[in-house]
Amino acid sequence: MSHGHDHSHGSHGHDPHGHDHHEPGFLGKYVFSVDHKVIGIQYAVTSLVFLLVGFTMMLIMRWQLARPDEAVPIIGGLLARLGITNAGTRSLLPEGYNMLGAMHGTIMVFLGVVPLAVGGFGNYVMPLQIGAKDMAFPKLNMMSYWVFLAGGIVMLASFGANGGAAQSGWTSYPPLSNIALSGQTWWLVGMVLLITSSLLGSVNFITTIFHLRAKGMSLWKMPFFVWGQLVTAFLLLLAFPPLEAAGVLQLMDRVADTSFFMPAGLYVGDKPVTSWTGGGNPLLWQHLFWFLAHPEVYVLILPAMGIVGEVLANNTRKPLWGYKTLVYSIIFLGFMSFIVWAHHMYMTGMGTAISTFFQATTMIISIPSVIILTCFIISLYGARIRYNTPMLFAISFLPMFAIGGLTGLPLGLAAADIHLHDTYYVIGHFHYVVAPGTIFALFAGIYHWFPKATGRRMNEFLGKLHFWPSLIGMNMIFGPMFFVGIAGVQRRLWTQVDYNLGQLTQSWVVFSSVGAAVLGLAQIPFIINFFSTALAGRKVTQNPWDATTLEWAAPSPPPHGNFLTEPVVYCGPYEYSVPGKKSDFCPQCQPMEA
Amino acid sequence: MSLLAQTTWWLPPDFSEHGWQIDRLINWLHYFMAVLFVGWGVFLAYCMTRFTWKRVSMAHYTPVKAKASKVIEVAVIIFEVILLVVFSMPVLAKYKNEPPTPADNPFEVHVVAQQFAWNIHYPGPDGIFGKRDIKFVKDATNPIGLDRDGDPNAKDDIVSNNQMPLPAGRHIIVKVTSKDVIHSFNIPMLRVKQDAVPGIEIPVWFKVKEGTTSDAIREQMARTVVVPAAGESTTAYELWCRNNLTFDEVKGADGQVVLKKGAEPGKDHLEALRAAGVKELRVGPRDPVEIHCTQLCGLTHYKMRGQVLIQSQADFDKWYEEKAKGTGDFIED
Amino acid sequence: MSHELLPYTVKPHPITAMYSGKLGTWLFLASEVMLFGALFSTYILLRVANPVAFSHANTHLNITVGAINTFVLIISSVTMVMAWAALHEKNLGKCRMLLGVTLACALFFLVVKLVFEYKVKWDHGTFPSTNPFFAIYFTMTGLHALHIIGGIVVIGYFLGPGSKLYATNPEYYANRIECTGLYWHFVDIVWIFLFPVLYLL
Numbered sequence A: 001m002s003h004g005h006d007h008s009h010g011s012h013g014h015d016p017h018g019h020d021h022h023e024p025g026f027l028g029k030y031v032f033s034v035d036h037k038v039i040g041i042q043y044a045v046t047s048l049v050f051l052l053v054g055f056t057m058m059l060i061m062r063w064q065l066a067r068p069d070e071a072v073p074i075i076g077g078l079l080a081r082l083g084i085t086n087a088g089t090r091s092l093l094p095e096g097y098n099m100l101g102a103m104h105g106t107i108m109v110f111l112g113v114v115p116l117a118v119g120g121f122g123n124y125v126m127p128l129q130i131g132a133k134d135m136a137f138p139k140l141n142m143m144s145y146w147v148f149l150a151g152g153i154v155m156l157a158s159f160g161a162n163g164g165a166a167q168s169g170w171t172s173y174p175p176l177s178n179i180a181l182s183g184q185t186w187w188l189v190g191m192v193l194l195i196t197s198s199l200l201g202s203v204n205f206i207t208t209i210f211h212l213r214a215k216g217m218s219l220w221k222m223p224f225f226v227w228g229q230l231v232t233a234f235l236l237l238l239a240f241p242p243l244e245a246a247g248v249l250q251l252m253d254r255v256a257d258t259s260f261f262m263p264a265g266l267y268v269g270d271k272p273v274t275s276w277t278g279g280g281n282p283l284l285w286q287h288l289f290w291f292l293a294h295p296e297v298y299v300l301i302l303p304a305m306g307i308v309g310e311v312l313a314n315n316t317r318k319p320l321w322g323y324k325t326l327v328y329s330i331i332f333l334g335f336m337s338f339i340v341w342a343h344h345m346y347m348t349g350m351g352t353a354i355s356t357f358f359q360a361t362t363m364i365i366s367i368p369s370v371i372i373l374t375c376f377i378i379s380l381y382g383a384r385i386r387y388n389t390p391m392l393f394a395i396s397f398l399p400m401f402a403i404g405g406l407t408g409l410p411l412g413l414a415a416a417d418i419h420l421h422d423t424y425y426v427i428g429h430f431h432y433v434v435a436p437g438t439i440f441a442l443f444a445g446i447y448h449w450f451p452k453a454t455g456r457r458m459n460e461f462l463g464k465l466h467f468w469p470s471l472i473g474m475n476m477i478f479g480p481m482f483f484v485g486i487a488g489v490q491r492r493l494w495t496q497v498d499y500n501l502g503q504l505t506q507s508w509v510v511f512s513s514v515g516a517a518v519l520g521l522a523q524i525p526f527i528i529n530f531f532s533t534a535l536a537g538r539k540v541t542q543n544p545w546d547a548t549t550l551e552w553a554a555p556s557p558p559p560h561g562n563f564l565t566e567p568v569v570y571c572g573p574y575e576y577s578v579p580g581k582k583s584d585f586c587p588q589c590q591p592m593e594a
Numbered sequence B: 001m002s003l004l005a006q007t008t009w010w011l012p013p014d015f016s017e018h019g020w021q022i023d024r025l026i027n028w029l030h031y032f033m034a035v036l037f038v039g040w041g042v043f044l045a046y047c048m049t050r051f052t053w054k055r056v057s058m059a060h061y062t063p064v065k066a067k068a069s070k071v072i073e074v075a076v077i078i079f080e081v082i083l084l085v086v087f088s089m090p091v092l093a094k095y096k097n098e099p100p101t102p103a104d105n106p107f108e109v110h111v112v113a114q115q116f117a118w119n120i121h122y123p124g125p126d127g128i129f130g131k132r133d134i135k136f137v138k139d140a141t142n143p144i145g146l147d148r149d150g151d152p153n154a155k156d157d158i159v160s161n162n163q164m165p166l167p168a169g170r171h172i173i174v175k176v177t178s179k180d181v182i183h184s185f186n187i188p189m190l191r192v193k194q195d196a197v198p199g200i201e202i203p204v205w206f207k208v209k210e211g212t213t214s215d216a217i218r219e220q221m222a223r224t225v226v227v228p229a230a231g232e233s234t235t236a237y238e239l240w241c242r243n244n245l246t247f248d249e250v251k252g253a254d255g256q257v258v259l260k261k262g263a264e265p266g267k268d269h270l271e272a273l274r275a276a277g278v279k280e281l282r283v284g285p286r287d288p289v290e291i292h293c294t295q296l297c298g299l300t301h302y303k304m305r306g307q308v309l310i311q312s313q314a315d316f317d318k319w320y321e322e323k324a325k326g327t328g329d330f331i332e333d
Numbered sequence C: 001m002s003h004e005l006l007p008y009t010v011k012p013h014p015i016t017a018m019y020s021g022k023l024g025t026w027l028f029l030a031s032e033v034m035l036f037g038a039l040f041s042t043y044i045l046l047r048v049a050n051p052v053a054f055s056h057a058n059t060h061l062n063i064t065v066g067a068i069n070t071f072v073l074i075i076s077s078v079t080m081v082m083a084w085a086a087l088h089e090k091n092l093g094k095c096r097m098l099l100g101v102t103l104a105c106a107l108f109f110l111v112v113k114l115v116f117e118y119k120v121k122w123d124h125g126t127f128p129s130t131n132p133f134f135a136i137y138f139t140m141t142g143l144h145a146l147h148i149i150g151g152i153v154v155i156g157y158f159l160g161p162g163s164k165l166y167a168t169n170p171e172y173y174a175n176r177i178e179c180t181g182l183y184w185h186f187v188d189i190v191w192i193f194l195f196p197v198l199y200l201l
């Protein structure tokens, strides 16, 4: 695995005399392909399926929250076989709730959003945007996908483990996770595979961006999306290994009875704990976990911001305002994201000196986000906005991310966090950034680049039928969570109606669940649109959006090797509406004079 | 929809002395966020409607000079710094670094969390906590492993399960720890939260406002429940009656008591209530101040609830003496 | 800027002055640093929390065996460099011979580790679960041993079937050996940190 260079001959295999004219068979072309575009599509489709799975889990949970102890409709009986619902009443069991919750978080983050944003869009679009023929290590790229898939399968298969899937939250805090049933071991193995896949991918991305840019494509001419992918790759590269280490330590604790996370003198259930000698510290896990997981949240948002930047520039028909500022901001964001992790741990009893440090860094890290958003909004000033479906999703990203980001501030100040920590306020905060934020950006990307990948453009009417109810549904789900959280109701509750404060907020909870149903229905037009367009959508030209960046200079879909002639880059990525030009856009690969 | 009318929109009531500072910070933050959001939102809406494909023939290539954005960004930074330095750090420092001194005559309680209960350990009248050791732990009778026989200081100790009587108006120090996994000791209505980490004992301190009692809080949180007519859905009614007590005595037509004052109304009484012609009932929570566990701690994390019983110092002392005389323990199932 | 598309080139890139394989290897090693960094942090934390276990436990380690192994690994690093240098002298035979020595050292290291360290401990009833010191000892040396095994596989490959590449593209083969070397030095350096930290401190 250490040998990236093993694969540097890529599609040539070990035979240095290329056989470019040798057509690979079906398997080589669509399944074990080394073409970054095929791999990108594999990633994208797989992760969309995982997103749907993760969402379905949440629909079941939202059902239980709104209708405590009532039979889960339709699949209630099926779920009983997995020990998730009660075989008799078919209602969701508490252990089922905990399994689905842990798996929802894990799947959404590690198997849904990151593989779609990085594996899917990064793989497909980034090499095209920098004018490369492929990734630097095509075979390594293929391997990343298969390792990722293996990790995903292990995760899903863990529902069949003795006692079911992991139930300790996506955060897997020990000692709870140490004493958990075997599903937790599966979770750890799955995570190690996913981490390995991410590491392979990030090595590949960084090398590609540094080495394979087309002639004339200087760093400052790279599209913002590529910058987003570059910073993301560095975050993955450097933040994931500590979690891998933590995963190994937890595996040791579980399998070899070491006590990395186990203090002495525990008494679990009705027995003193004797299989662990003690001497460890449960908080160590939290430090290692959040050292990854905070950068990870920027891994979730940076590619999304990149997509939004592309779509905004294209549909405002003007250059992004403050392109360089944007780039500096995300680089700074990347750096800072390594030193804010303990803002997730204010309540663990850390001293005030440490928490002051982390409060300060947390406030500092919010500044580049403010700047990024400011640049995006000012980009709209003096624009000529074209409201197509990708633009609708991209533009609504702005206020949605703003809500999510702003509500991060009260969490970042430890005094306010005393009341808000681990309540639904946190759930509301981060879902606004990852769901109507990142997921919307990803939808924008799908609508935007679908014509590139298939040569067909998605239906606008269905697109709008997807957008509007999704926007409403998202806000119905996550808006009320702020009220539930501020009222003091904690997260991860199978039911909250036994609490006095929970009774007062139950109607919000019902409202949220209705929103989830709306959001679910809103995905039907999308799924129809997706498949019907792929099979029989309206054919479009190579550059249907009149866009400037290099990917639109390749045929749609691009052939193996991408460009018919080697692209040469003459100008910046967003030369729209240049005064004195006939058309309102100047592609990067054409001299401005032309 | 009758439910929505009784929904809360903001912070729960606060009965601690320090809580207002946290609330003030939360409120200020939200004003600040609202201003930013509305400000930018108006600008966004303006751009979205003004610069459309139809209304503009060509976008502006040269970037606008946006001094305002710099001003706003700097203003945001300044405001965040103020919030951090003036409102968050001192509050936290006080919450964390300034325990009550002996001169404040604080009252110390230990909390030992376990799956899935709060064990509250009082030192008894001698004011000294008896030794705990896991080798004495017996789930049903001695959940915290108090050395009752070996340690004379343990003789008068009181151990309680989920019930936490506390005096109002006195400084209280709670030392929080756990027997098994990580829990989080949270009393939202006292603005207290502290993770219970096994292997470590972490203190938190607070003071319940002078004059507060659980009974008074119940009164304050009282609400009206509509008794559903025959044939109507009873879901909402049952929800509102869960763990709630009535304030009114209800008598039937024959003068017989249908529902005592302070009883828990519920499905069982529904028929009788209807028969007595009762349309509405005033109820309040049985134990208004609850201890939540905010850290996922396993299967029934969702029902790891405790109750704080706030009393006057005098009432509390009476209870305390009484308990210490008996077995010392009151452990409910 | 780059003057040509460089997907499969062996030449150094004008900006990074590295060919892609080398840049990739360095990036991979950066992530490895983070991995072992996290484990060393864990070591420090455990040591601070368990001074007694740590100060006594390492007396149960065999410093002589550890020192021999350290020495052997250093030798193997040297022979690894020499193998690469041999390719610059266009001497594949010598290169393969030196790779063979490296491989032998690696195997020696593993066997010693397994037979004279792990097995001895297991026979004495010392396991990772014995105390925090042995937990981190077995975890870190075990992970390091996995890295050695990885190195053995790769070196073995280039010594055997992989060396056919030399006939058709010697420069490319040399690059692969160089990257393998980088990795091997890293594994060596990790051990050079592990040895004093676990055996001597």
Ligand code: HEA
Pocket (backbone or CB within 6 Å): A171, A297, A298, A300, A301, A343, A344, A362, A363, A365, A366, A367, A369, A370, A371, A373, A374, A377, A398, A399, A401, A402, A404, A405, A406, A408, A409, A411, A412, A413, A417, A420, A421, A422, A426, A429, A430, A433, A434, A438, B036, B037, B038, B040, B041, B042, B044
């Ligand atoms: C993509 C993901 C993402 C992003 C971008 C962020 C961004 C931020 N997060 Fe969030 N966070 C999460 C994902 C994310 N977070 C997750 C998943 C968790 C919970 C994990 C768990 O416990 O399970 C979490 C939890 C979390 C906590 C821990 C809470 C707790 O457990 O008690 C904290 C505390 O400091 C925090 C803070 C912040 C801050 C200050 C930002 C800042 O970077 C935000 C900066 C942005 C702004 C300040 C917005 C700027 C707005 C404007 C300029 C207005 C513009 C207006 C219009 C357009 C109308 N986050």
Ligand code: HEA
Pocket (backbone or CB within 6 Å): A045, A048, A049, A051, A052, A055, A058, A062, A101, A102, A104, A105, A106, A108, A109, A113, A168, A169, A170, A171, A300, A427, A431, A434, A435, A436, A439, A477, A491, A492, A493, A494, A516, A519, A523, A526, A527, A530
């Ligand atoms: C990236 C991360 C991410 C995303 C996108 C989401 C998305 C959603 N989340 Fe999730 N959530 C988490 C990460 C995420 N979540 C995490 C980390 C937790 C904490 C877990 C824990 O406690 O440990 C959590 C917890 C969590 C809770 C709290 C549970 C609890 O504490 O008890 C809730 C409650 O409502 C919730 C709801 C939702 C909903 C309704 C969505 C919706 O927005 C979902 C939207 C998704 C879609 C709309 C699907 C789109 C896909 C398609 C349409 C497929 C098309 C397919 C093809 C074309 C092939 N989430």
Ligand code: CUA
Pocket (backbone or CB within 6 Å): B113, B114, B115, B116, B182, B183, B184, B293, B294, B295, B296, B297, B298, B301, B302, B304
């Ligand atoms: Cu105890 Cu949750």
Ligand SMILES: [Cu+2]
Pocket (backbone or CB within 6 Å): A293, A294, A297, A340, A341, A343, A344
């Ligand atoms: Cu964070």
